[in-house]
Amino acid sequence: GQNIDQPTEMTATEGAIVQINCTYQTSGFNGLFWYQQHAGEAPTFLSYNVLDGLEEKGRFSSFLSRSKGYSYLLLKELQMKDSASYLCAVTDSNYQLIWGAGTKLIIKP
């Protein structure tokens, strides 16, 4: 079966750094997405990785290791507005998007 694992919930302090991990087992791989979703709102795109390595975009970075079936989203200089759920999603060999359950990130002052 296809499976995406990410922690259910994480807590971090404003101004700090947090890393949200995602591991996947899918039938094929054609890219990995990270989305941010605030409560009561639709997801918004954060990043896309298809090759191994680190993609940096401002305070957010995303890393991918295809051989390990592993990715992480790194958030730096955390702000209160970063409190949200972060969804990991993988495109399989049929270009179907397989979604993780999401990680709820709680930022404390």
Place this chain on the structure above:
Amino acid sequence: GAVVSQHPSWVICKSGTSVKIECRSLDFQATTMFWYRQFPKQSLMLMATSNEGSKATYEQGVEKDKFLINHASLTLSTLTVTSAHPEDSSFYICSASVGGADYNEQFFGPGTRLTVL
């Protein structure tokens, strides 16, 4: 660019009535549109995938006769919840994809919150 709208943003209806939700890609042509449902504190659950001009593909466990999807054009897809019941109350989100073989980012609409009394 890549804006997707949904209408209505919220709706309250009586049990037994039907509700139609529209999803539009405003500034691009969407090869594929997706309909999701999300219950409180849970992740997105894909209901169906639709391509313009063809029948939607429903996920296992989703009743196609209850959740009618019409994808009449490259910019519009509609989801009709027929004979709605309180258990259908949820957050319904559509997304649209340009498609292509190597990158299929989905652009999400703002969602529609359905409450069935």
